[in-house]
Amino acid sequence: MAEKEISQAVISRLPRYLRFLGELKDQGIERVSSQELSDIMKVTASQIRQDFNNFGGFGQQGYGYNVEFLYNEIGKILGIDKQHKLIVVGAGHLGQALVNYTNFTRRGFVFIGAFDKNEALCGTKIRDIEVRPMNELKDFVKKNDIDIAVLTIPKDQAVKVAGELIECGIKAFWNFAHVDLDVPKGVQVENVHLSDSLMKLSYSMTQFDE
Amino acid sequence: MAEKEISQAVISRLPRYLRFLGELKDQGIERVSSQELSDIMKVTASQIRQDFNNFGGFGQQGYGYNVEFLYNEIGKILGIDKQHKLIVVGAGHLGQALVNYTNFTRRGFVFIGAFDKNEALCGTKIRDIEVRPMNELKDFVKKNDIDIAVLTIPKDQAVKVAGELIECGIKAFWNFAHVDLDVPKGVQVENVHLSDSLMKLSYSMTQFDE
Numbered sequence: 331m332a333e334k335e336i337s338q339a340v341i342s343r344l345p346r347y348l349r350f351l352g353e354l355k356d357q358g359i360e361r362v363s364s365q366e367l368s369d370i371m372k373v374t375a376s377q378i379r380q381d382f383n384n385f386g387g388f389g390q391q392g393y394g395y396n397v398e399f400l401y402n403e404i405g406k407i408l409g410i411d412k413q414h415k416l417i418v419v420g421a422g423h424l425g426q427a428l429v430n431y432t433n434f435t436r437r438g439f440v441f442i443g444a445f446d447k448n449e450a451l452c453g454t455k456i457r458d459i460e461v462r463p464m465n466e467l468k469d470f471v472k473k474n475d476i477d478i479a480v481l482t483i484p485k486d487q488a489v490k491v492a493g494e495l496i497e498c499g500i501k502a503f504w505n506f507a508h509v510d511l512d513v514p515k516g517v518q519v520e521n522v523h524l525s526d527s528l529m530k531l532s533y534s535m536t537q538f539d540e
Numbered sequence: 541m542a543e544k545e546i547s548q549a550v551i552s553r554l555p556r557y558l559r560f561l562g563e564l565k566d567q568g569i570e571r572v573s574s575q576e577l578s579d580i581m582k583v584t585a586s587q588i589r590q591d592f593n594n595f596g597g598f599g600q601q602g603y604g605y606n607v608e609f610l611y612n613e614i615g616k617i618l619g620i621d622k623q624h625k626l627i628v629v630g631a632g633h634l635g636q637a638l639v640n641y642t643n644f645t646r647r648g649f650v651f652i653g654a655f656d657k658n659e660a661l662c663g664t665k666i667r668d669i670e671v672r673p674m675n676e677l678k679d680f681v682k683k684n685d686i687d688i689a690v691l692t693i694p695k696d697q698a699v700k701v702a703g704e705l706i707e708c709g710i711k712a713f714w715n716f717a718h719v720d721l722d723v724p725k726g727v728q729v730e731n732v733h734l735s736d737s738l739m740k741l742s743y744s745m746t747q748f749d750e
Contacts, residue, residue, distance in 0.1 A: 341740060341743055342736075342740065344739070344743065345733070345735065345736035345739040345740065346720075346733075346736065348739070349718065349736075372720070407743065407746070408739045408740075408742055408743045408746070409739075409742035409743055409745055409746035410739060410742060412742075414742060414745075422637065422640075423633050423634070423636045423637035423640055424633070424634070424637035426633045426637075427632065427633030427634035427636075427637055428734070430632075430633055431734070431735075433718070433735055434735060434738060437735060437738070437739070439738055439742075477745070478741065478742075478745075501745065501748075502741055502742075502744070502745050504737070504738060504741055508559065508643070510556075510582070516748060518741060518744040518745050518748060519741075520737055520738070520740050520741035520744070522732070522734065522737055523555070523556075524638070524641070524732065525555065525641075525643055525644060525647060526552075526555035526556065526559075527714070527730055527732055528644060528647070528649055528714060528730070529554070529555040529558070529618045529619075529620060529647070530551060530552065530554075530555065530618075530730055531688065531712055531714055531728060531729075531730035532618055532619035532620060532622075532624060532649075532688075532712075533551055533554070533617065533618045533619055534712070534728040534730070535619055535624075535687070535688075535711065535712050535728050536617070536618070536619035538711075538726060538728060
């Protein structure tokens with residue numbers, strides 16, 4: 331099983347490996363060499379072998395990797411062999427986009443609740459999920475064994491709501507609010523800071539213009 | 541001005557510096573030491589000094605940094621001292637969320653067009669932006685000097701649309717489609733692969749459970 335000290339850079343590449351392996355699997359391809367994987371993914375074969383060695387190697391060099399085995403093993407490392415129950419807090423456009431994204435469900439990330447402070451939204455449905463008022467949030471989380479809270483609310487509300495959710499036992503946040511959450515040890519946060527990403531793009535544009 | 545060889549890790553931290561400096565500026569704080577910045581941002585003061593040294597340092601150690609100067613300089617490096625004109629291709633929930641996000645406008649990223657192949661959406665408005673049919677895309681891009689195309693369309697359409705946009709002169713993509721775009725040198729791509737991000741979160745959860 332995975333070592334705890336694996337670098338963030340390696341971890342960040344795992345979902346990409348999984349995506350390409352999934353595409354090979356869908357095409358009915360059973361085996362792939364690190365060189366072939368290298369050509370598809372546009373990283374060096376040596377990088378791929380180094381990455382995989384973090385997890386015991388997954389297969390024989392020369393002979394190549396069994397696609398389905400590799401896909402399943404990387405899936406296990408990423409924890410997508412289990413189902414995760416999600417709620418979204420903030421049922422605006424972004425929250426709706428996420429709940430509607432069926433790819434997450436296929437990966438085992440299943441939204442079972444949506445919450446918003448806007449009363450006009452409460453009672454409406456996103457797919458088959460009813461939007462509920464914020465005063466039902468804590469009870470819902472306690473009763474439904476939620477794994478991940480997705481925060482698509484403004485930054486000034488996110489810190490308070492995250493604190494309340496931690497009290498209710500939430501151990502993981504997928505945070506779209508543009509603020510760093512200060513969470514106790516054992517609570518995981520993955521941030522998607524969209525404007526940071528957009529600024530990285532404009533940085534690259536600036537560099538190229540010079 | 542910035543060196544070309546600055547590491548991605550440093551670049552990735554710049555928007556976060558900008559965010560915290562913006563908050564200090566909004567609070568009317570004029571000077572900040574690297575130690576104070578370190579406390580707020582939860583990175584070491586040494587890291588901050590190292591990061592800033594990539595760009596000439598920005599100020600005197602001991603005496604600290606002028607907040608507004610530092611904010612403006614980092615803004616210039618990130619290219620947000622200029623206005624960027626954006627279009628979004630894909631006016632579903634995610635596309636609508638992005639166009640509606642006023643923070644981007646404040647940073648100089650201004651949406652001026654939205655496109656969708658769904659005829660039912662065409663003619664509707666997101667803020668004051670009319671959703672147009674895909675057959676108007678190329679002409680619009682050529683006539684309006686667009687800097688950034690935001691792709692919020694499925695992966696099977698993204699590659700084709702990106703190719704067409706490159707032919708029309710688009711030099712930068714903010715890509716939400718779950719596919720790697722193969723672009724010529726000089727065209728910049730910043731990916732937001734949401735399911736990759738979600739899998740990184742489930743990886744962290746798995747590690748902590750063990």
